[in-house]
Amino acid sequence: MRVRLEDVARATGVSPKTVSRVLNEEPSVKESTRKKVLAAMEQMNYRPSPAARGLAGSRSFLIAMLYDNNENPASTYLAEIQDGVLDACDAHRYSMMVSPLRLRGHDPIRRIDALVADHHIDGVIMTPPLTDHAPLLRRLQEHGVPCASISPLQREVAIGVCMDEQQAAKAVVQHLLELGHKRIGHILGIANHGASRWRLQGYKDALAAAGLPFDPALVVQGEFTFGSGVIAARGLFELARRPTAIFAANDDMAAGVMWAANERGLKVPKDLSVCGFDDTPLATQLWPPLTTVRQPSREMGKLATLQLMDKLRGRGPGLLLQVPYSLQIRESTAKP
């Protein structure tokens, strides 16, 4: 009933092992036999059994997508990444497992061990902050499991995909400066995330380039959530000299800023300009629509996965690609 590798072999007149070689794209197969075998596979609609391949061989054709369940409230971001990863998996007949980790509380290392021991995963895709969790990376390396990262902090060693967030953040703030703002607040993301650092640095860069002093009072801690944006904004509103514009390190917090502005009776953008980062769907759903930086999450998930697969299939070392950003200027920013 099921077409097996052996059936293809018989139909082609070669040994099962040769069919296996074709299936695995091994080099030492004569071009003519390869063609014959591929044709037979196609014609017989042969589909290799992942279970058998996993059991017999060293590869499982399975990758895992890892993310941190505690620190990732922006579910739309993850969902888009996941879509991109699935796209890439489809293209190369890999399967994907989803594995939420909890850096705090549960032991992520045990999860990894289980994933490797049980499923023999071939590789992993990670999102921040896992991308920079040293014990995790070390363990993956010990297991010999290659991984691709999305927006990793360490750009020298990782493969995957990133964006020049610092430059992008600088561009956003420059946009505010060009509008004439002099006092610009910034809401930080979670401390150990690369995104927080780069976006802060871009903010500083823009001020420096404009010859404006950096005022620590204008920079408050957030944690990438809507709620933290609300709280941070309230803090900024209490300042003696209230900022005329706020650059939040992501859209969720920017939404929080706008909410807090409403709460206080401030009009955006008349009384306050707001910008965010990521261009999540939320950005265009807010009133007024949010000026932000577009980050092509889905594409990034796909590209990172493709790099991982290049490596898994021995097609190259795997690179850290850089995707371009684009500034989305909308109605939440205006002259002070």
Place this chain on the structure above:
Amino acid sequence: MRVRLEDVARATGVSPKTVSRVLNEEPSVKESTRKKVLAAMEQMNYRPSPAARGLAGSRSFLIAMLYDNNENPASTYLAEIQDGVLDACDAHRYSMMVSPLRLRGHDPIRRIDALVADHHIDGVIMTPPLTDHAPLLRRLQEHGVPCASISPLQREVAIGVCMDEQQAAKAVVQHLLELGHKRIGHILGIANHGASRWRLQGYKDALAAAGLPFDPALVVQGEFTFGSGVIAARGLFELARRPTAIFAANDDMAAGVMWAANERGLKVPKDLSVCGFDDTPLATQLWPPLTTVRQPSREMGKLATLQLMDKLRGRGPGLLLQVPYSLQIRESTAKP
């Protein structure tokens, strides 16, 4: 290096087959041996190989989560469901594959066939509108793959989880009526979704209960997206006798209504009351916060999966559970 079933057998002094029986919770094992074996498994940290189990046996311990990629813009909803499904999988040592289908365009049946043929999936979890796609359901049945549904239209045959959406919708509209609204608009969801029907019916029920006539002009088509909510709301605003309240069939569209209200200079809730359905994170991030119906998506994903697993493990027939709704009254609704 790897602890195998055989190792556990040797350590316990029984045959591998008996260990296998314990592993699979088969009935005919003496209690004393079961205990011994379980203790050895625990002590040796034995982890069965899914690949070997899948290859040798008829079960794969894999379930697939199916959703429609075209018609599901509310990614937070899916993400929450997915989290719940993963929770349940964890609890019973199942693995989950994610498989986006495209009802329109790509052929979903081929996807299912591939999933069954390649991975021998034991069961599937589906979200609307897949839950009511007849060809898909038929094919799954032909393959003998049990499935659990989240909010299926056909409540008689399905297993999984649902909510009394009609009653919930009625409650929302009654809330508006109690505030004193007489002209209440409704924005429909995608036509063939159960959610659209039930929510419309609840709307009608509430009007009827209050002795108000049903005015078709106040009901406009939407498609569950933010954008469709904006367009639908613009249409309602053009009416000669503009409604004083709008009940949108989900939060995304309700957000669209509020956006359109802003666009037109209408104040919510002073000039217009708005309510939605689902209580997505968006609901509390809008200004003013949205009155809506809380749907416990994550819990629903988990419960549906648990029902599926009961069936897979022969623990019962699998039920269609009903979860309670709860009305979330916030600031987007007020007296007209």
Place this chain on the structure above:
DNA sequence: GCCAGAAATGACAGCGCTGTCAATTAGCAT
């Protein structure tokens, strides 16, 4: 105390592939 039948256990093959290593064939210089 013996036997039928049920309960519990075991022996063994084989799921569908790939790793290892041996065997064959092709390619090339002599």
Place this chain on the structure above:
DNA sequence: ATGCTAATTGACAGCGCTGTCATTTCTGGC
């Protein structure tokens, strides 16, 4: 042609488990 290395192919075992069916060990009833 001949011998040699390199390219290509094949034989065979076995990955870690479960299905089938045979076997052993308990039961209780007489």
